[in-house]
Amino acid sequence: MEALKVVTIPNYWTSPKYSLGQRIKQGIIVGIQYRLPNNLLAQSRDGSWQYTVQVSSNSKDKEVEDLQEHEVQPLPTQELHRLLTAEIEAYQRKITVLMQELAEI
Incomplete structure (x- = not known):
């Protein structure tokens, strides 16, 4: 930490x-x-x-x-929201793939 x-x-x-x-x-x-x-x-x-x-x-x-x-x-609030949402979704997809790989071990 x-x-x-x-x-x-x-x-x-x-x-x-x-x-x-x-x-x-x-x-x-x-x-x-x-x-x-x-x-x-x-x-x-x-x-x-x-x-x-x-x-x-x-x-x-x-x-x-x-x-x-x-x-x-500065970014407009709507654009910042769109960027953050897209980044969260990308990380969630990555986590799903990693969890599938872990389950195969």
Whole structure:
């Protein structure tokens, strides 16, 4: 069992709008990094969050892309529901096949 990990964000940072594992239009958020104010890589003078997004669902080719917070496009509720339902059904089919294989042993 994996231990619970807690991340503390300093009070003077803004809170991120999105979270690890969240599905968005561009893919799935797999990393989050805070860019300090006046950093050459930051797009904002106030500091900003940058999200690393896995844009490819192909298990062999895990392409990632870095997005600034203003570039992230959340999924509409209906689209998220459709994606999650399809993923659950795929896993249920996989479980059924594995149970059949186990029964044959």
